[in-house]
Amino acid sequence: MEITAGGLLEIRITPADVGKRVSVRRVEDGGSGSPSFTDTVGVLTSWNEGVLTITRKDGVSVRIAESSLVAGKTVPPAPARRRGPAASFEELARVTARAWQPLESEPLGEWTLRAAAGFTRRANSVLPLGDPGIPLGEALARVTSWYAERGLPAYVQAATGAAGTQELLCAELERRGWVNEVSAEVRIGALAPVGDLDADVAGVRLTRTPDEDWLARYGKVRDPDLARRMLVEGPSVWFASLGGGRAVGRCVVDGRWAGFGAVTVAPEYRRQGLGTVVMTALARRALEEGASAAWLQVETDNPGARALYDGMGFATHHAYHHFRAAA
Structure with a gap:
């Protein structure tokens, strides 16, 4: 927070800073007679009628009464990605x-x-x-x-x-x-480390179209013909299947990028590393096609998948949210 030479906190933001990334501190009554302080960092998305709205990077909007502010300043944009390829x-x-x-x-x-x-x-x-x-x-x-x-x-x-x-x-x-x-995270990372994982990919079958076992394991298909038509579209699409559909995955190679999706493991075979095997096989094929960077999307309420991707070196680039019109 901003502290003056005299040791006092200052509010150095105004409504003119809407649209900028800010850091603010507000005072709250903790109920015990002594105040407590809460810090919030995000984009100042509105400042109307004495109320600020700050949208954090996780998509949550925080409303803060102007009267509760004790400090505030604009801050630089979020730092460049800590690891993995540079990408806008x-x-x-x-x-x-x-x-x-x-x-x-x-x-x-x-x-x-x-x-x-x-x-x-x-x-x-x-x-x-x-x-x-x-x-x-x-x-x-x-x-x-x-x-x-x-x-x-x-x-x-x-x-x-x-x-x-x-x-x-x-x-x-x-x-x-x-x-x-x-809400979901878009994560990125270098592709070579995924291809270099110590995984036995001999049993993985790679095809250009999904078969019945693949579609059955993916499990989000109500119209198989529509699903096939949709899933094969992309610059260079590959489907991986292990053990008759025990684990499946999809990869789209697009220039330097390899995008992983639909990585699904049968419940009775989870926690055996099969998702890693499928991704390793797809990564090696993408490397052969000249890709060097990888991306994937993972929903924020899927801790198992997020832990898997953490271990592979994927870092969050940004989050996206699907907003539905009110009924």
Whole structure:
């Protein structure tokens, strides 16, 4: 926090700092007669009628009464990724979008409306990588009607922990009653260490299309024909299957990037390293195609997968959230 030469805390932020990353300290009554202090770091997404809203990198918006502030300052953007390849938010957003392509898309300014008959939220949500070209309220009304025409709920995929105005969009969606239905981390890392893992990949079968065993293990398929059509789309897509579907995975090679997804292990075979085996086999194939960096997405409520990826050297680049229009 900001401390003056006299040892006093200072508030060095104003409403003009909306959109900047800030660090603030506020005083709270702990109920015991002695005050306590709480620090919050994030993007200042609004300051209206004596209340500040700060959106943290985990997507949670914290409302703070201006009267409770004891210190505050702007702080530099989040530091560059601690490990793994350098990557901008926009580069990763476009690479991850190409890995889960919709059946139908339509531009709205710099936004992209995507639909795929409801198969995966990623392919059935708006990708807002800039200005929609019209006021936000009109843009969201257009989004809602576009998805309603297709019998689908309206979703917007927005990020936190990323450069630009994504945090502001998250806060505005929340203010307008859109519900953050699910959050996930986008993690990145070097590809070679995954391929170099000591794993016996002899039993892993790699194919260009998913077979019945693969689809059955993936388990998120209501329409097999639609799933096959969707899953094979991408720059260079590979499917891995181990032991007749005991463990499966998917990898999309796109230039320097290899994107891992759909890594699923049968419940009775978990904690035996089969997910690692599948990813190692896919990584070695991606290395043969010239990839050097890796990315994956993991939901924040999946501690087992997050621990696995921690051990492989993947670090969180940013988080994304699927906001659903209020009913």
